[in-house]
Amino acid sequence: MARDRSSKHEATDTEEQPLKASAEESSSPDGGAESRRSPKKLWTALRxxxxxxxxxxxxxxGALILLSAGSLVALVVPLGLRExxxxxxxxxxxxxxxxxxxxLVVLFLIQAVVSFSGNYLLEWTGERVVADLRQRIYRHLHRLTxxxxSDHRTGDLTSRLTNDVGSVRSAVTQALADLLTQSLSLIGSVVLMVVLNWRLxxxxxxxxxxxxxxxIYFGRKIRSLARNIQDRLADTTAIAEEALSSVRLVKSFARSGYEVDRYNRAVDDLFEESRVRVLVSATFSSxxxxxxxxxxxxxxxxxxxxxxxxxxxTGDLVAFIFYAFNIARSVGGMSRLYSTFNSxxxxxxxxxxxxxxxxxIQDASDAVPLTDLRGDITFDHVTFAYEEEPVLRDINxxxxxxxxVAFVGPSGAGKSTAMSLIPRFYDPQEGRVMIxxxxxxxVTIQSVRSQVASVSQDVQLFNSTIAENIRYGRLEATDEEVxxxxxxxNAHEFIASLPDGYEAEVGERGVxxxxxxxxxxxxxxxxxxDARIxxxxxxxxxxDSASEALVQEALDRLMEGRTTLIIAHRxxxxxxxxxxxxxxxxxxVQRGTHEELFAQDGLYRDLAALQFRNGSREDAVESLRERQ
Known part of the structure; x- marks a missing residue:
């Protein structure tokens, strides 16, 4: 049995520990919306x-001290007006x-200078925190398996990385400053009002x-609606990204109208959630x-x-009214802040x-780099399942x-899954994969993957130049090595024939x-x-045949001296x-060379009969049906 270690290794990214310190507090025991709306949950999220x-x-x-000083100066103004x-x-x-x-003019100048300094420091801090958060989330996404x-839509993740982070910014900067200044204004105004006339x-x-x-009542509703709005926004982003990234397929099937309608429905759902939130917020403010x-x-x-x-x-009354306005503005502002914090x-x-x-998948605490790699690969009684039903069963x-070595067999037989275990994209539930x-x-994940190179049918290219896409294999490579x-x-000739040569843009996904x-x-x-595997x-x-000949010749050069695993239906x-x-x-179910396997009764010969037209095609098809 495989050691159950992949999900239990200690995290090594110490920068993320403060963010995770309250994970247990922020998780809801029942996952219900009511728990998300509780004051304890709100405080945990804000913390x-x-x-x-x-x-x-x-x-x-420093920013908060300066802004507080500005608020205290503002409290003196009504007293000056009274006098x-x-x-x-x-x-x-x-x-x-x-x-x-x-x-009063001097007071206003002091307040302007202090407020400017405090706001600049606060905005700088907010932008820096948002930049750090985006970088941290993106780095964390690259750590995930x-x-x-497979379980999350790219559009949803992109929405969290952009829209959700932007929503957090208001709480980190302006809302925090407003909370402090409004609180000082509220408390100071109340105290001075009592001093002026307690009866009023x-x-x-x-x-x-x-x-x-x-x-409290409206804030709970607004927070729940804010969460729903972020989910709807993620849905619209995901729908748009899926359709635009597959625009060739959309146009081929004349489905532009369908995709527009699908996006419009998602936007209408987002509008409806936003409309309700606006209604609740407007009612509260009113x-x-x-x-x-x-x-x-x-x-x-x-x-x-x-x-x-x-x-x-008369001066006392005017000052009192000013302080009453301060209290009204402060309480109204704090009520909006409560909505902002909930959002x-x-x-x-x-x-x-x-x-x-x-x-x-994480490195073990005692993992060591894989060095001096020869390229031997061993599967020792490997069983693997994505969910509950095994996809690989006792593979040796x-x-x-x-x-x-070539992997052949029907679609869904487990070939790609077996190959994905080698760079440790997954760990088997039973058995061992060894190099x-x-x-x-x-061994460390990085040391394994640095010695594995792959070429698949679905080539992934970045929307950049040809040179940068090739250099992705080794970032420090020189132009001559590229x-x-x-x-x-066999790519230099067609690259050289392009107007921009190696600096030609390949388009999104190499279109x-x-x-x-x-x-x-x-x-x-x-x-x-230059990987070993x-x-x-x-x-x-x-x-097509011409392209295949050029590619196959290039593959033959690539395979020289390397441990090579090939998945092929042809x-x-x-x-x-x-x-x-x-x-x-x-x-x-079978092992051997092409000649050995073709000479045996079995799945390989049935597949070969279909492709090479040897024997009866009908008999081969019937045999394959019986194996399903």
Whole structure:
């Protein structure tokens, strides 16, 4: 049995540990929406957001101190206005009026300078945190295994990397600053209002608890809607990306109208969720505004009666109204902040779902690099399943260094899966995969994959130049080495004939090149890599005869001196292999050379009869049906 180690290795990326410190806290025991809307869940999400800014806490605290100073300066302004008005209306003191006016101008200048400095530091910190988060998520995505990407749409991951990270930014920067400044403004205004006239303050004290209860009620709804909106946004991104990346297929089947309708439905769903959120937010803001403006009206009426009765000066009333406005603005702002934090928390949950996902395949704590590689490959009683039903069943095989072995068999027999275990894209549930006698679980993943090169039917090219696509095999390769690899791959001639030569852009997924040209660039890339183990998966199956001849010649050069595994449905391409392994229903059912297998009754001869027209085609088809 294989050692159960692949999913239990300790994480080595220490930079991500602060982000994962609260993983257990943020996971919901029942996964329900109600738990996501709880205050504890909101606090946990916000705590993890603010931990992102840990490397920049010095700048962040400096910004908050400056912004706080600006808020305190703003609290002094109504007192200055009070004195100014009293100097005019009560004392008729022109000299005091001039001094107070100059003092207010100085206060405004101080507030402007302090606010500018604080906002700049805060925005810088926010942009840096967002950049770090995007880089960290992208780095983490590259640590995850192929199984993860099989289970997630690329458009959804792209949406999380862009839209969700952008949503977090508002919570890290402006919302945090507003929370502090609005809190200072609220507390300071309340204290100064009580000092000025405690009887008028009672009106505000009646309103604040009502607004607080409303904020909690509406905030829960807004957070749930924000999470739904991020999901809908991811759906629209995924639909658009899938259709645009397959635009040739869409146009070939005249399905542009269908794809547009599909995208429109997704956008309409997103609009509906957004409309409901806007409705809830607008209702909340209107309720808060109605309550506070009603309170201000009451304050203005009662304060006016106090002035008329001589118990309150005009300056006191104006200052009191200013502080009441401050409280109304602060509570209204904090209610919006609650919505902002809830929205950011919804996006944060999706981001930390990624960051909390541990790679299924990791290096063991005592893993060592695979050095001095010869290229021997061994499968020792290997059983593997993607879900529950095994795809490979008790596979045993040995491939000697420098040997060429072909995998043949019907589709779904397990050939590609067996090949994917060699670069350790997956680990078997039972048995061992070994290179040079070392279990792949005991060596570092990077050292294994650096010695494996692959060429498949579905060539993956980047939307860049031909030279950069070839150099992907070895990033430090010189221009001359790139050209030498292209010559060996029979690609130099067609590249040289292009207007821009090696600097020609290949287009997205190499769309500007023919299938044979893409294959030869892939072979040049593999040649430049100079790996000891070569994996060929249907490398010539979709080519015309002329292109196949050029590609096959290049492959022959590539295979020289390397351990080579070939998957092929066209048996004519593997007749010269040292050995052929025949797969069927996850097992190796036949082994031998082409001549040996063709001389035996079995699956290989049935397949050969279909392709080489030897014997009865009808008998071969009937035999294959019986094996299904």
């Amino acid at each position: 993890r957001i603010f931990l992102l800014s840990r490397p920049y806490w010095g700048r962040l605290f 100014l008005l009293n100097a005019v209306f009560e004392d008729a003191n022109r000299a005091m009026l001039d001094r107070l006016t100059l003092g 192929l199984r993860f990407f 303050s009672v009106i505000i004290f009646v309103i604040v608890p009502v607004v607080t209860i409303a904020a 309720v808060v505004g109605l309550l506070f403006f009603s309170a201000l009206t009451a304050i203005f009426w009662y304060g006016g009666t106090e002035v008329l009765a001589g118990r309150l000066t 950011a928390a919804g996006a944060t949950e999706r981001l930390f779902e990624l960051l909390d996902t541990e790679p299924e 095989m040995e491939v000697a260094a420098g040997e060429t 040079d006698g070392q279990d792949l679980r005991d 050209r030498d690899a292209a010559r060996a791959a 500007k090149l023919s299938g044979g040209q893409r294959q030869r660039i892939a072979i040049a890339r593999a040649l430049l890599r 070569l994996l060929l998966d249907e490398a010539t199956s979709s080519l 048996l004519s391409t593997v007749q010269d292999a040292d050995r052929i392994l025949v797969f069927d229903h996850g097992r190796i």
